[in-house]
Amino acid sequence: MSSQSVIEISNLAKTYGSGLEALKPINLEIRKGEIFALLGPNGAGKTTLIGIVCGIVTPSAGTAKVEGYDVVRDARAARYRIGLVPQELTVDMFETVWATVNFSRGLFGCPPNPEYVEKVLRDLSLWEKRADKIMSLSGGMKRRVLIAKALSHEPSVLFLDEPSAGVDVQLRRDMWQTVRRLRESGVTIVLTTHYIEEAEDMADRIAVISKGELIVVEDKATLMQKLGNKRLSLQLLEPLSALPAELSEWNLGLAAEGMQLHYSFEAGESPSALSEFLARIRELGIGFTDLDTHEKSLEEIFVSLVGDKQ
Amino acid sequence: MSQPQATPTRTLRFNRHGVWAIYKFELARALRTIWQSLATPVITTSLYFVVFCAAIGSRMPSDTGVSYGAFILPGLMMLSLLTQSISNASFGIYLPKFTGTIYEILSAPVSPLEIIVAYVGAAATKSVVVGVVILATAAAFMPIEVLHPIWMVSFLLLTAITFSLFGFIIGLWAKNFEQLQFIPMLVITPLTFLGGAFYSIDMLPSVWRTVTLFNPVVYLISGFRWSFYGTADIAIQTSLAITMAIFALALAVIVWIFKTGYRLKS
Ligand SMILES: Nc1ncnc2c1ncn2[C@@H]1O[C@H](COP(=O)(O)OP(=O)(O)OP(=O)(O)O)[C@@H](O)[C@H]1O
């Protein structure tokens, strides 16, 4: 494995006590200093995967290492390095912001450092609220508190499990600002999200997980390219019942009961690809009434990936 | 943010900052309700003294050589110590399970041993404070003498720690608040009332005395009373041995629970 990897996951699997196979054997490597986005529908196994690496869920098989430390056998060494922002808003309602963040710092074995905690709170715009009881904060503020707790012990890997759920646009922007700053300081960030544009904006690499299986792990740019980031749609004169064999060399799909022909291609692939395709269509005598091209978003890629699997 | 770096503490064998954080957190939780926590034992103790000593005590035979008030004081302290230790420790670990904040403890670099030391230490501290408050309240009603103060403190600590361990186990095991209340209410209180807190077991008919000897609380109370007055229903060595045995049992159960994956993780 490369010296650049921070998290190494090999053949990691989880079957819950109920018999549910939440994670099929997974192999994954997360690199130092990257923002890694984990996408997948509800129940795909994202939280389970994060839970295992953070020591909350016991793996059924396989191993996970953080900076070379096995999360089960060298649990202590691995955990010092990890900060976790959980999916659920679980905070001690009766504590003050200041007390709870300092509690987290101590829990993770760090000596008190008020200056550092102050800096974390200021970065998250929580400093004014430091003496407030957590129950008096809004939901978005509570999520910031969870982030502050996760950063309190200066982790080198930060897990954010759906950090933008229930968070307004302003806070989301602030949060991503913070995440980028953290990345610049060398912190590796693993996040899950259901907002695909967020992954598109933020992530360096993307993994798609569905029904406990990793469907794809790819650089964001490569992923968008590989799956064809442009699409030509032809509105046909007459429906096609199947794709003509003569067109097998192109990446095609039929929709709208055979009335639409989709051709996925890459913008920079070959300048003449589009005209060659259209020439071939004419040769085959396939008539069409309308055409348009369209840039695929990550969301469409995601939906098609997960759809294929089902 | 500053560049994260491995500080020397990250290689320490014992996470003392972590233990201290949990311990402080637990005491802070008690301090938030300090008046309820302390008012209850003070009022209950006063009531016991008024009812048992003034109203009933004068009719109790006092062949133990001490006044009835003095006789029941160690039992009252034990009663509070047992129930407080169990409820403090069981709530301490049950609450984060209930609210979900346990995720942080589970993901932190604290070992099961450190978690136990922190929670049990905090629970035992709180119940010892309550015990001392009861002693002070009793001092308002009568002069207090302690013949073997070192033994008294030892029994106090050992019992507080032992039953905080049991409380911790109950908190781990409980799936709802009813289960949490169940053991203190249905097991500990009867065992204490029938354990010679309010009477000398010598006063019982011999059949019942034999039955009573199966009640472990009898030995705790008897030993504790001996440390006050130098007299007891049961030989001090026996009391001490049984107290230690209960402590060992609590430890063994905890070790077993953690060895077999301790109902906190899925
Ligand atoms: N403690 C548990 N016991 C039994 N099954 C569980 C447990 N936790 C999760 N599961 C199941 O495992 C599967 C994966 O759950 P997980 O929480 O990892 O999904 P997720 O990808 O995080 O979903 P979401 O997007 O909804 O957060 C689900 O089917 C879920 O019901």
Ligand SMILES: [Mg+2]
């Ligand atoms: Mg989840």
